[in-house]
Amino acid sequence: MAIAEITVIPVGTASTSLSAYVAGLHAYLDEEQKAGSIAFEMTAMSTIIEGELDELFRVIRGMHELPFGAGAQRVCTSVKFDDRRDKRGSIRQKLESVAKRLDTLP
Amino acid sequence: MAIAEITVIPVGTASTSLSAYVAGLHAYLDEEQKAGSIAFEMTAMSTIIEGELDELFRVIRGMHELPFGAGAQRVCTSVKFDDRRDKRGSIRQKLESVAKRLDTLP
């Protein structure tokens, strides 16, 4: 299991708003999540997905393609992977790990 | 008002765990938030902060410095700014804008 954070920006869209693209993204990820390949959550800046690394690559490839399907001619996608093989690194576990540290602060 | 997403990675730390650094980060951001300069939230992958652009730069400068204070000798920090001047672009507004789109999906 690994975690990835993805931002997809269509370039040359005329409008400064990207929320239409984000809605399509959400529908796509929802379907993948229901199929059990990944779990995802959206933040104000990115989408975070977790799953097997090969699944992450496949889903990110799909996310990157979406704006082209909606008419974009250029897409800049940035991805950050956090892949930890010494322990299970889920979204939940990472947040709990930090929360635990905070509890022990003086 | 702009939004920034920040990841700070100390390099050469011996341990694969970064949660001790994250706890210090949280304390720092909490203080800045109480002082009213920024608002922040932590995700599994990054920290998201919002505020005036100059305040964001100042706080990011501080975030980047923290691991050195804790003994790190090399720090890789990545930042993504989303700065929109045609309308107020807060974390809440961005999430609401997407949620609204989702409601109108067939």
Place this chain on the structure above:
Amino acid sequence: MAIAEITVIPVGTASTSLSAYVAGLHAYLDEEQKAGSIAFEMTAMSTIIEGELDELFRVIRGMHELPFGAGAQRVCTSVKFDDRRDKRGSIRQKLESVAKRLDTLP
């Protein structure tokens, strides 16, 4: 053809130096380049590769795996894709496009 910029950071390496990892990366990319699947160049901060999008995904998957093969237990990889479908977007073309603009500056 698309272009991607990749940075691979092993976490928990004890040493602040990453140049041993970079050398292994270079050998891997050299082989891929000789096989004709991608072209690459290294900068002080990243590796830039160009090729068909599916080849880029495959090669990035391989780049991300390398530090694990060399003993790392956690790897943070960041990738930026620039994918332009209205015209050929090679590394050379992008640099030429900027150079041309600079020539016409007053």
Place this chain on the structure above:
Amino acid sequence: MAIAEITVIPVGTASTSLSAYVAGLHAYLDEEQKAGSIAFEMTAMSTIIEGELDELFRVIRGMHELPFGAGAQRVCTSVKFDDRRDKRGSIRQKLESVAKRLDTLP
């Protein structure tokens, strides 16, 4: 001395071409370099600058502002800092360090 890699993307520009923005960026950086505050180089994907950390922050703040001056209403800027305090980490030194490793490969 630290190194930073910066990509500035104006959103909602109508055109897929960003080379006009890049030319303005080059002129700005050229002036900063002549003033001695930073050194820079452009790659196909980013701009790399090196200098004192506070100078990097100031120059990045300026780079981010440029597209607004040219009419953009939304700008997404991504930055990666590599800041090493145990040894001098210039662009040249990093490339030499890798090259040296490559020479010693079997």
